[in-house]
Amino acid sequence: MTREFWVSVVVLVGLPVAAFIAHITGETYIINLLTRMIVLGLAGIGLNFALGYGGMVSFGHAAFFGLGAYVAGIAAFHAFDDSLIVSMPFELGGTNQMLLIWLIAIFLAAVLAFLIGLISLRTSGVYFIMITLAFAQMLYYFAISWPAYGGEDGLSIYLRNEFPGVQTDKAFSFFLLCFAILLLVLLLCWRFINARFGAALQGARMNALRLSSIGIAPFPVKLTAFVISAMIVALAGALYGELNGFVSPSNLSWHMSGELIIFVILGGVGRLVGPLIGAIVFVLLETYLGGLTDRWQFFLGLILLATVLFANGGIMGLIGGRTRHD
Amino acid sequence: TTAQAELKVGMITTLSGGGAGLGVDVRDGFQLALKMAGDQQIELLIEDDARKPENAVKIADKFISSDKVDVLTGIIWSNLAMAVVPKAVRGGTFYISPNAGPSALAGKGCHENYFNAAWQNDNLHEAMGNYANEAGYTKSFILAPNYPAGKDALTGYKRFYKGESAGEIYTKLGQTDYAAEIAQIKNSGADSVFFFLPGGMGISFMKQYAQSGIDIPVLGPAFSFDQGILAAVGDAALGVKNSSQWSKDLTNPANKAFVEAFVEEYDRLPSLYASQGFDTANLILSAAAKADISDKAAFREALRAADFESVRGDFKFGPNQHPIQNIYVREVIKENGVLTNKIVSIGLENHGDAYAVDCKM
Amino acid sequence: MLLDVKNLTSHYGATQVLFGVDLSVEEGQIVALMGRNGMGKSTSIRAICGLNPVSSGQVSFVGTDISDLPSYKSARLGLGLVPEGRRCFANLSVSENLVATARSGPWTLEKIHALFPILKERASQMANTLSGGEQQMLAIGRALMTNPRLLILDEATEGLAPVIRNQIWAALKTLKDQGQAILLVDKSLREVMEIAQRCCILEKGQSVWSGPVSELTPDLQQRFLGV
Amino acid sequence: MTDAMEPILQINHLSKRFGAVQASDDVSLTVLPGRLHALIGPNGAGKSTLISQISGFLMPDAGQIFLKGRDVTHLSAERRVHMGLGRSFQVSNLLLEWSARRNVMLAVQARRGGSFRFFKNVWKDAELRAAAEAALQKVGLQDRADIRAMELSHGERRQLEFACALALEPAILVLDEPMAGLGPEGTAEMTAFLEELKHSIPILLVEHDMDAVFRLADEISVLVYGRIIASGPPETIRQSVAVQEAYLGSSSDAA
Amino acid sequence: MSTLLIAEQVLNGLQLGVTLFLMAAGLTLVFGVMGLINLAHGSLYMIGAFCCAFVSVETGSFLLGLVAGMAGAAIAGAVLEVVVMQRLYARDHLDQVLATFALILIASEGTRWVFGDVPLFLDVPQAFAGTVELVGGLTYSKYRLLIIFVGLVVALGLYWLIARTRLGMRIRAGESDREMIAALGVNIRLVYTIVFALGAALAGLAGSMVGALSSVQVGMGEPVLILAFVVIVIGGIGSIKGALIGAVLVGLVDTLGRVFLPSFFQLFMNSSDATTIGSSLASMAIYVVMAIVLAVRPQGLFPATGTSSA
Ligand SMILES: Nc1ncnc2c1ncn2[C@@H]1O[C@H](COP(=O)(O)OP(=O)(O)OP(=O)(O)O)[C@@H](O)[C@H]1O
Ligand SMILES: Nc1ncnc2c1ncn2[C@@H]1O[C@H](COP(=O)(O)OP(=O)(O)OP(=O)(O)O)[C@@H](O)[C@H]1O
Numbered sequence A: 001m002t003r004e005f006w007v008s009v010v011v012l013v014g015l016p017v018a019a020f021i022a023h024i025t026g027e028t029y030i031i032n033l034l035t036r037m038i039v040l041g042l043a044g045i046g047l048n049f050a051l052g053y054g055g056m057v058s059f060g061h062a063a064f065f066g067l068g069a070y071v072a073g074i075a076a077f078h079a080f081d082d083s084l085i086v087s088m089p090f091e092l093g094g095t096n097q098m099l100l101i102w103l104i105a106i107f108l109a110a111v112l113a114f115l116i117g118l119i120s121l122r123t124s125g126v127y128f129i130m131i132t133l134a135f136a137q138m139l140y141y142f143a144i145s146w147p148a149y150g151g152e153d154g155l156s157i158y159l160r161n162e163f164p165g166v167q168t169d170k171a172f173s174f175f176l177l178c179f180a181i182l183l184l185v186l187l188l189c190w191r192f193i194n195a196r197f198g199a200a201l202q203g204a205r206m207n208a209l210r211l212s213s214i215g216i217a218p219f220p221v222k223l224t225a226f227v228i229s230a231m232i233v234a235l236a237g238a239l240y241g242e243l244n245g246f247v248s249p250s251n252l253s254w255h256m257s258g259e260l261i262i263f264v265i266l267g268g269v270g271r272l273v274g275p276l277i278g279a280i281v282f283v284l285l286e287t288y289l290g291g292l293t294d295r296w297q298f299f300l301g302l303i304l305l306a307t308v309l310f311a312n313g314g315i316m317g318l319i320g321g322r323t324r325h326d
Numbered sequence B: 001t002t003a004q005a006e007l008k009v010g011m012i013t014t015l016s017g018g019g020a021g022l023g024v025d026v027r028d029g030f031q032l033a034l035k036m037a038g039d040q041q042i043e044l045l046i047e048d049d050a051r052k053p054e055n056a057v058k059i060a061d062k063f064i065s066s067d068k069v070d071v072l073t074g075i076i077w078s079n080l081a082m083a084v085v086p087k088a089v090r091g092g093t094f095y096i097s098p099n100a101g102p103s104a105l106a107g108k109g110c111h112e113n114y115f116n117a118a119w120q121n122d123n124l125h126e127a128m129g130n131y132a133n134e135a136g137y138t139k140s141f142i143l144a145p146n147y148p149a150g151k152d153a154l155t156g157y158k159r160f161y162k163g164e165s166a167g168e169i170y171t172k173l174g175q176t177d178y179a180a181e182i183a184q185i186k187n188s189g190a191d192s193v194f195f196f197l198p199g200g201m202g203i204s205f206m207k208q209y210a211q212s213g214i215d216i217p218v219l220g221p222a223f224s225f226d227q228g229i230l231a232a233v234g235d236a237a238l239g240v241k242n243s244s245q246w247s248k249d250l251t252n253p254a255n256k257a258f259v260e261a262f263v264e265e266y267d268r269l270p271s272l273y274a275s276q277g278f279d280t281a282n283l284i285l286s287a288a289a290k291a292d293i294s295d296k297a298a299f300r301e302a303l304r305a306a307d308f309e310s311v312r313g314d315f316k317f318g319p320n321q322h323p324i325q326n327i328y329v330r331e332v333i334k335e336n337g338v339l340t341n342k343i344v345s346i347g348l349e350n351h352g353d354a355y356a357v358d359c360k361m
Numbered sequence C: 001m002l003l004d005v006k007n008l009t010s011h012y013g014a015t016q017v018l019f020g021v022d023l024s025v026e027e028g029q030i031v032a033l034m035g036r037n038g039m040g041k042s043t044s045i046r047a048i049c050g051l052n053p054v055s056s057g058q059v060s061f062v063g064t065d066i067s068d069l070p071s072y073k074s075a076r077l078g079l080g081l082v083p084e085g086r087r088c089f090a091n092l093s094v095s096e097n098l099v100a101t102a103r104s105g106p107w108t109l110e111k112i113h114a115l116f117p118i119l120k121e122r123a124s125q126m127a128n129t130l131s132g133g134e135q136q137m138l139a140i141g142r143a144l145m146t147n148p149r150l151l152i153l154d155e156a157t158e159g160l161a162p163v164i165r166n167q168i169w170a171a172l173k174t175l176k177d178q179g180q181a182i183l184l185v186d187k188s189l190r191e192v193m194e195i196a197q198r199c200c201i202l203e204k205g206q207s208v209w210s211g212p213v214s215e216l217t218p219d220l221q222q223r224f225l226g227v
Numbered sequence D: 001m002t003d004a005m006e007p008i009l010q011i012n013h014l015s016k017r018f019g020a021v022q023a024s025d026d027v028s029l030t031v032l033p034g035r036l037h038a039l040i041g042p043n044g045a046g047k048s049t050l051i052s053q054i055s056g057f058l059m060p061d062a063g064q065i066f067l068k069g070r071d072v073t074h075l076s077a078e079r080r081v082h083m084g085l086g087r088s089f090q091v092s093n094l095l096l097e098w099s100a101r102r103n104v105m106l107a108v109q110a111r112r113g114g115s116f117r118f119f120k121n122v123w124k125d126a127e128l129r130a131a132a133e134a135a136l137q138k139v140g141l142q143d144r145a146d147i148r149a150m151e152l153s154h155g156e157r158r159q160l161e162f163a164c165a166l167a168l169e170p171a172i173l174v175l176d177e178p179m180a181g182l183g184p185e186g187t188a189e190m191t192a193f194l195e196e197l198k199h200s201i202p203i204l205l206v207e208h209d210m211d212a213v214f215r216l217a218d219e220i221s222v223l224v225y226g227r228i229i230a231s232g233p234p235e236t237i238r239q240s241v242a243v244q245e246a247y248l249g250s251s252s253d254a255a
Numbered sequence E: 001m002s003t004l005l006i007a008e009q010v011l012n013g014l015q016l017g018v019t020l021f022l023m024a025a026g027l028t029l030v031f032g033v034m035g036l037i038n039l040a041h042g043s044l045y046m047i048g049a050f051c052c053a054f055v056s057v058e059t060g061s062f063l064l065g066l067v068a069g070m071a072g073a074a075i076a077g078a079v080l081e082v083v084v085m086q087r088l089y090a091r092d093h094l095d096q097v098l099a100t101f102a103l104i105l106i107a108s109e110g111t112r113w114v115f116g117d118v119p120l121f122l123d124v125p126q127a128f129a130g131t132v133e134l135v136g137g138l139t140y141s142k143y144r145l146l147i148i149f150v151g152l153v154v155a156l157g158l159y160w161l162i163a164r165t166r167l168g169m170r171i172r173a174g175e176s177d178r179e180m181i182a183a184l185g186v187n188i189r190l191v192y193t194i195v196f197a198l199g200a201a202l203a204g205l206a207g208s209m210v211g212a213l214s215s216v217q218v219g220m221g222e223p224v225l226i227l228a229f230v231v232i233v234i235g236g237i238g239s240i241k242g243a244l245i246g247a248v249l250v251g252l253v254d255t256l257g258r259v260f261l262p263s264f265f266q267l268f269m270n271s272s273d274a275t276t277i278g279s280s281l282a283s284m285a286i287y288v289v290m291a292i293v294l295a296v297r298p299q300g301l302f303p304a305t306g307t308s309s310a
């Protein structure tokens, strides 16, 4: 087993243990903080699938994150006041069933990612970064100025949506639910990456020309990965909306996209559990530096800078050692 | 003993990044009030939200579930308030707004634990609309950024303004170039311009407006002409009429003491936001003096009574627990070489808000 | 002695690939560096030019110790490199490639154009759209334009058509006559042996044989080069 | 014997122009089963451009390409590979971060299909590994299988490039200067290998190494300025004055 | 709407475009030509504006302020390049993203630390206050005309530098193969430091010039950053001509969108909905344009291919 494997195990065991201790001592805030790490980490893992393994540096994944969040928000909003989302040409009301919400979020994200990918993947490199940003910005400005769901003010989810057999409004239960999803997604990603699909995807990242010349068209491989990545991120977005009890255009902003990228780089690009570590570290810094000084952003910047300069390959690169390439 | 705090107040405000000046003023005003009261009863926790809704939610969660605060306050921005307040007040925590007053929390969404010690978002704009009538303007050109607070602003203005419209524009949030809008204003035949462009947007607009050489008078809420921002606008702001529920030159004793103490303590003139932070603290102090927080109903009643000397003069709560107060019209002047405001008239007297009727409490 | 390399060792990251290379080039001399694929010819050249770290040993050029010098300083002392794999500046036009790093001396744009007329024809074309052989000519031209005291050619005739190759060998002979010192790596043994005075053979990152070309017997060739 | 044979690859009147450069000018040629057809010509004559068009990375302006009798002019590069076209690049084009074995395994995977299989671990796939190892063995890289492509020397990369093409089990190989970068020994080995290989896989070979070309080729076409100026068996080409002038150089005694 | 007004709005669009180019100019050099992803470009812009505002107010001279703005940004840029960027050239582009993101945080908080929370005052120089009359009764701000002039001068200067000078060739060569250009005798490290500082100085110039029209405050660089990237990418990375045309395209689309979209929607819906929808679309307009441009021309309008379009 590699060092990276053991680091991952420690993190994945450590999180629920920490949450359990917090649960026993009644620190729901800590549990929520851990849930936040998991949900953001999940989004980072989703982005990493496209960015780390497929080489698609998307600066627009907030679009999918926000989409997921808004699906949760809008469904809950309509379920709360019993109104219809659309009345023409068919009637569609809200729902407070998480499973259904997730399915819708994932489905819509897949459709959106398919469309965005279809256009964006014609470009590459920095052009790809910018065109994905463009699409996300469109959604962002739309959300800000569209009054129906609160515009810039966002939308509250007053009661957390329901999941069969889980008391979602209890912090620890919700944590466990999110953690289970995280494990499931990690498992799937791990399989995907080491399967033939993953090999083709990584080949496409390194050298698309090579891939074509051995007879694998890079475009569909990349597009599929882009869609899968968006689906994971949308799921994370939906959970994030539930966690905060609130969704807003800030979930769609380029800052959000940037933060997701930071989780990935900070944790380690192309490392399965890397983005989770990135998210944990980032949330910890953001939360606890603020308590130390008003100038916390200054020091946050210094710490991040030091990490890039001295830890090549992110935190996972630093403590997990080199990746294997056999 | 006095060492044991009896009331815990959590302040979530913006202390870093672009809009930090406002949060800093609210915090300073608030702390000044505590200091002046010599109060040991209140334990104040402060955290920076960096103007991100998610951060505000996280901090609120920490304050409520971990620090067990009784009262929350401090949020500057409507969208952050919307993220935090509904959930917090439903959970039984008091929230006292020192700045934002989104309509969604004033009408149907009002709550017994939510108090607004500043204004409902529409208020200052309404006063300006009323003033426009009094000043004899009949053709106003109005503009605001394209987001909810911007829409509230124009709605508020139009609610009182009786003349016709020379044009209505929603600009992009964060826009810095207003040449196109100014050209439209110039060609609209307007006799007055009303704008709501908070922060840097207002500074840019005013500078460029002055540059363009148009002399159509400008009206706006206090936000673009407040003490913290005037210096940056410069002489371009001279003579502009703006509306505010507070002004440095109000003559009531509370205000005089406040302004003096603020300058003494922080070595700068207090801003609107500082006055709001100051009042918020005094409101909480007044309630704490009357009732114990363990009796929530009593504490709520005490808050509702608003039994404190507001720096803005008479102050009371309406049925939706938003202020009923005078809104003044001020003019930007130069005083000892420093730009500041002077009250010229009362825009609206004892003014409540339009959403109170929808509030079923 | 123009270039003197003693007991040079070098590595890529953690893997050591040179274990003691000895090599010297005298003023006006042509020296060939030989060896099978992967034996460390290119690495030796990279180390001499300051592109690979010199972990131990000595590299001196025109009397200066250049083993720790940044590559641009060694180059200014008069090392002119035609690297393996051409490495033309893809986003520069052909003529820009030639002048961007030029230094004054006998080699001028006109002379390069006379040597490789096709480069004149393609003057404003981007380097990355050139054919392989054209790029190779460009790389040689580029190095000559720096007017080096020691020209280093790493597989400079790779991918060139026989006519051009002949031209290049002819050009090298002319250079030799003019007293230009050259260090070269090339797979066409016959031509190399015609032009070079000395040769140095590497095996597994170590100098295993060196001496005048005339002493490179078929037996030695068989042993170290596999022919 | 030739007339009865169906050509594996046939090119009819192919033309391609880049701005002022006419890179292919009405080029026609065929490759027959069991044969090695060499394409030679001065630098910049348009050989690589022709290969790019055959393999589908460039669209010709005019003309057609037939692979095993089917018109593939408008098919994608990947489809052509699936129909049995394998190629190598003039400049090595590898997955540098991966080991030599992984590079070849991906080629085997491409050949066997299933790039949209999501679950089974590919690196432990014995079938892929074995096929990859066999291909590496053929080019003599078996000892370097675990080395990352970026750590291979120039010549070794060329060999790996070739191994990837072989792993595709192609019906025809199009090779762009496979000897370039190989030392004298490597060249000799490669020549011997191709001589053997051409009987099972017909080859279109672009190469500047005349010793190898004249030893291997059954037929040679000479491309100059995008045009085929001569085509025929090696002896005819060697004698041709035009070819000598344009390409071999009058002093050349290539043999 | 009168033709005069339309003409004025077109002029406004052009002016916004050139302003955008000015803001993007430094980034074109650093990102377009050197190939560094520098998210902190907006911070350099901000630093320039703050230095300019501070010195202008202290000395009463805008010109001195301008010099200070450029110098301040250039120094900040050079330091940044030596301390941070130099360590990242050999790394993945993504590391540059994270590092320069961190620098944004440091620069914003640092600036607030030094200059305080309130926006600073910076006015246009007296000589360029007010308006002049152009043809046909059209009056236009003198200062905005100055910005157009400076923007065009910068465009020409950059074009000359990149396409026509040896320094320009070396910068581009460095982007394509750093090791090789060094092996040919160019101290590419120094070249990069100088060019980075020059890019920063241009950011400072833009910050100072544009700051006089807008507000000098912490965070002012962020929208600039995104817009500058948009402009460069639309134009085609590495192409000055492209950046200029991209900037003007964005300026025109943005301005005309803001002006005409709401009235366009008024043709077939009620006025308030039309204003809402029109303005929403207007704020998305430049991104829509960017997406369309890249969908049709994945390398931007003028992909860099040789001297002619550098
Ligand atoms: N970037 C690298 N990282 C690690 N090892 C490398 C790297 N480049 C080359 N090597 C190893 O160093 C050894 C020497 O390589 P070098 O390129 O010097 O050989 P060479 O003699 O020039 O061979 P060729 O004739 O094939 O060009 C080889 O074993 C090669 O695998
Ligand atoms: N994209 C392009 N734009 C312009 N010219 C091009 C482009 N691609 C190739 N060329 C030109 O077309 C000609 C043919 O190039 P090609 O690479 O096919 O030559 P080649 O015969 O393979 O030469 P070599 O033996 O040197 O590899 C060359 O002169 C080259 O400069």
Ligand SMILES: [Mg+2]
Pocket (backbone or CB within 6 Å): C041, C042, C043, C084, D153, D154, D155
């Ligand atoms: Mg070599």
Ligand SMILES: [Mg+2]
Pocket (backbone or CB within 6 Å): C131, C132, C133, D047, D048, D049, D090, D176
């Ligand atoms: Mg070729």
